[in-house]
Amino acid sequence: xxxxxxxxxxxxxxxxxxxxxxxxxxxxxxxxxxxxxxxxxxxxxxxxxxxxxxxxxxxxxxxxxxxxxxxxxxxxxxxxxxxxxxxxxxxxxxxxx
Amino acid sequence: xxxxxxxxxxxxxxxxxxxxxxxxxxxxxxxxxxxxxxxxxxxxxxxxxxxxxxxxxxxxxxxxxxxxxxxxxxxxxxxxxxxxxxxxxxxxxxxxx
DNA sequence: TTGATAGGCAAGTCATCACTTGCCTATGGT
DNA sequence: ACCATAGGCAAGTGATGACTTGCCTATCAA
Numbered sequence: 001x002x003x004x005x006x007x008x009x010x011x012x013x014x015x016x017x018x019x020x021x022x023x024x025x026x027x028x029x030x031x032x033x034x035x036x037x038x039x040x041x042x043x044x045x046x047x048x049x050x051x052x053x054x055x056x057x058x059x060x061x062x063x064x065x066x067x068x069x070x071x072x073x074x075x076x077x078x079x080x081x082x083x084x085x086x087x088x089x090x091x092x093x094x095x096x097x
Numbered sequence: 098x099x100x101x102x103x104x105x106x107x108x109x110x111x112x113x114x115x116x117x118x119x120x121x122x123x124x125x126x127x128x129x130x131x132x133x134x135x136x137x138x139x140x141x142x143x144x145x146x147x148x149x150x151x152x153x154x155x156x157x158x159x160x161x162x163x164x165x166x167x168x169x170x171x172x173x174x175x176x177x178x179x180x181x182x183x184x185x186x187x188x189x190x191x192x193x194x
Numbered sequence: 195t196t197g198a199t200a201g202g203c204a205a206g207t208c209a210t211c212a213c214t215t216g217c218c219t220a221t222g223g224t
Numbered sequence: 225a226c227c228a229t230a231g232g233c234a235a236g237t238g239a240t241g242a243c244t245t246g247c248c249t250a251t252c253a254a
Contacts, residue, residue: 007211011211011212013212044212044213044214045213045214045215047213047214047215048212048213048214051212051213052212068220068221068222069220069221069222070221
């Protein structure tokens with residue numbers, strides 16, 4: 001849903017998480033926590049970040065793959081491309097290959 | 098602020114208002130109320146819409162010009178273009194003239 | 195000048211959301 | 225088998241946000 005995408009993007013911490021994943025894909029929850037704390041001064045609990053990741057995932061902005069006891073998180077920009085065309089027109093989401 | 102833009106876009110009614118303005122620029126508050134009601138079945142009070150317009154305006158997504166007792170609202174897509182480049186890259190907001 | 199139209203201000207309600215705390219499960223190393 | 229690591233579940237709290245109601249101001253037409 002586009003609804004979920006907009007709600008997911010409404011929170012600053014979630015946008016920070018997307019920033020983190022754009023810079024380095026496939027991070028675990030603990031890695032994301034560490035980097036948010038170190039680079040952005042975000043002092044939230046592990047659960048807070050976990051819940052944010054859940055919101056991002058159910059919006060389709062993040063895809064996760066489980067491997068052993070680790071869960072890796074990857075960014076998915078497809079939903080982003082779709083929502084912008086709503087007011088900017090179809091040219092607004094093309095990426096030059 | 099990008100912060101305000103994302104928060105402004107988080108509400109479904111506000112997105113509907115943008116839809117309305119993209120279709121017909123320069124509407125008054127009462128016009129917007131009427132069209133939201135007629136076309137989208139939005140049954141909100143005048144104040145509710147007025148407050149939404151205030152949010153959109155302080156996010157820079159809507160610009161208003163007063164003329165006599167009327168206040169006309171125009172869409173401004175510039176803030177939209179800026180926020181998308183954050184995760185999609187600079188090509189994502191170009192419009193073909 | 196009176197009345198109708200277009201809009202604004204302010205307080206109050208109710209729901210949603212972000213975040214925490216405490217406990218539980220599962221995988222891997224030694 | 226044990227313990228540390230990686231993550232999940234659920235209830236509770238506090239704050240933010242959407243919406244309403246009531247009243248007030250300003251512009252225009254008769």
